[in-house]
Amino acid sequence: QLQLQESGPGLVKPSETLSLTCTVSGGSVSSSEYYWGWIRQSPGRGLEWIGAIYYSGNTYYNPSLKSRVTISIDTSKNQFSLNLSSMTAADTAVYYCARRQPGNWFDTWGQGTLVTVSS
Amino acid sequence: DIQMTQSPSSVSASVGDRVTITCRASQDISRWLAWYQQKPGKAPKLLISAASSLQGGVPSRFSGSGSGTDFTLTISGLQPEDFATYYCQQASSFPHTFGRGTKLEIK
Numbered sequence: 001q002l003q004l005q006e007s008g009p010g011l012v013k014p015s016e017t018l019s020l021t022c023t024v025s026g027g028s029v030s031s032s033e034y035y036w037g038w039i040r041q042s043p044g045r046g047l048e049w050i051g052a053i054y055y056s057g058n059t060y061y062n063p064s065l066k067s068r069v070t071i072s073i074d075t076s077k078n079q080f081s082l083n084l085s086s087m088t089a090a091d092t093a094v095y096y097c098a099r100r101q102p103g104n105w106f107d108t109w110g111q112g113t114l115v116t117v118s119s
Numbered sequence: 120d121i122q123m124t125q126s127p128s129s130v131s132a133s134v135g136d137r138v139t140i141t142c143r144a145s146q147d148i149s150r151w152l153a154w155y156q157q158k159p160g161k162a163p164k165l166l167i168s169a170a171s172s173l174q175g176g177v178p179s180r181f182s183g184s185g186s187g188t189d190f191t192l193t194i195s196g197l198q199p200e201d202f203a204t205y206y207c208q209q210a211s212s213f214p215h216t217f218g219r220g221t222k223l224e225i226k
Contacts, residue, residue: 046217046218046219049215049217063213063214064214101168103153103168103210105165105168105208106165106208107168109163
């Protein structure tokens, strides 16, 4: 059974860079069928698609975040990661990693991790 | 970006009722639409893809329809476990945007 688990700090200072990792078990990030993505959720912004990555390293980012986002993949560890720079209070949210089906919908999600931006 | 507008934002219903939730896209997305269910403190769960294809393990009381800009999610014969928040997501173009959700509450 495919499972995804986010890990990373729950508290980030303003202007710092958020680094989160998603560890995949029960499946492989090297699969040619899927992209692997990040989505966040906050009361103010609702659900917001951040970006996605293919096993080859090909990436798609939300244009509204593109200047601050980097998503990478480590097939040897079966993980993919999110870096979001220049964090502000507006980036406070629950961050989810998820598997993206070929149809561009997300069929398996991690449990989510709350990230708070505060000094 | 494509805007996804859900209505109503909340609805109260009783066990056994039939409920319909609407999602409207700001431009034609063909059938590139998904529906998710989210319960408090949990991640969204994919219910329906391609506007009407039920995911494995999802009860048949859930159904989806529509194409173009107008879509509906119908739950026939509400069960206690169905009370949750429902979201639509367009998968037609980047960025893949979500509706703001419809909270289904017990009457």
